[in-house]
Amino acid sequence: MDVKLAVGVLTFFGVIIGATLQYFFTKHVESLKHAKELKSKAYADYLDAISEDASYNHEIGSRAQKRVYAKIADAKARICLYGSSEVITAYSEFLALGGVFNSQKQKDAFTKMFSHMRKDSGGSEILNLQEIEIILLGHPNDDT
Template identity: 30%
Template sequence: MTTAIAALLSIFGVVVGAFLQNYFSRQNNEAKQLLESRNQAFIDFFEAVSLVVSAQRMGKKEQELEQLAKLTHEKARICMFGEESVVRHLAKFWETGASLETESEILAFTRFILDIRKSLGLKDKEFLNAEVSQLLFAIKPPRS
């Protein structure tokens, strides 16, 4: 009787172990796919932003319109895959005008980038607002 119970418990343990392994593997795979989708949406968004700005500066209206359409698509992807705070910062950037010409637009864009870094799990030891703005726009905003 005890050997039968031990055998049943062993089989039960193997089944539960296999189930748990499958469950955690599936959860890990879904999280990995979401992170990859987020990363690609962010990369494509920044590429579209730079192409729009470039087309605007060179006066190429047709290219600008193409890239604006791509930019709209990338914003939608961020709304789909991005964390709530990232979507909120993107909306705030768009509220300011989203042209990267004024100080408020540049600061909103910088906050958006910093929030993306945070959402990707990057643990910055210091507040990088000034450094990011300096790298992207060659300006130093006041520290908050």
Template identity: 30%
Template sequence: MTVAIASLLSILGVVVGAFLQNYLARQNNEAKQLLESRNQAYIDFFEAVSLVVSAQRLGKKEQELEQLAKLTHAKTRICMFGEEQVVKRLATFWAAGATLETESEILAFTRFVIDIRKSLGLQDKGFLNAEVSQLLFAIKPLRD
């Protein structure tokens, strides 16, 4: 009787372990796919922004329209896959005008980039607003 109970418990333990491993592997895979989708949306967004700006500066209207379509597609994917704060920052940037010509647009875009970094799990030690603005827009930070 005791051997039968021990055998049954062993089999039950193996079955429960297999189901638990399968569940955890599926959860991990879903999280990985979400992160990959999110990362690709961010990359596509920034690529489209830079190509739109380049096309506008060069006066290439057809290329600009093509990149605006890609920008809209990337923006839609950010709305689908992005974290709440990133989507809010994107909306703030868009509401500010989304042309990167005014100070409020540049600040909104900079905050958007910083929130993307946070959403990707990057733990920045200091406030990067000035550094990001300087790198993206060649704006020299004010220092003491």
């Protein structure tokens, strides 16, 4: 009878321990997934906002311009909050160069930042940054 009781008690505690471990592992995985979603959304929102700013000639001081600048500022803050150190470093290098695409050095800094954002969001690393530059900014010899 003592053996049956011991088996029952051990089984009970095994189930309790297993359920507890499963709960904490699931919670941890969901936390990581949520952090990745926040990070990816911040990156996508930033790219969306700068694309909107570049695509439209908003009147200086207009509501539309202020709205776009507010979106950019919000995304920047979230990038600083959730972004990886590689992304933040690449982003600060791009901004230190002026945050525009007037020179090849600025374009290189932007494509490097974009590549880090992509990798940080779960994509594979792109080794040929010129491919990103052509897709996002146009051919290097174009004025697009």
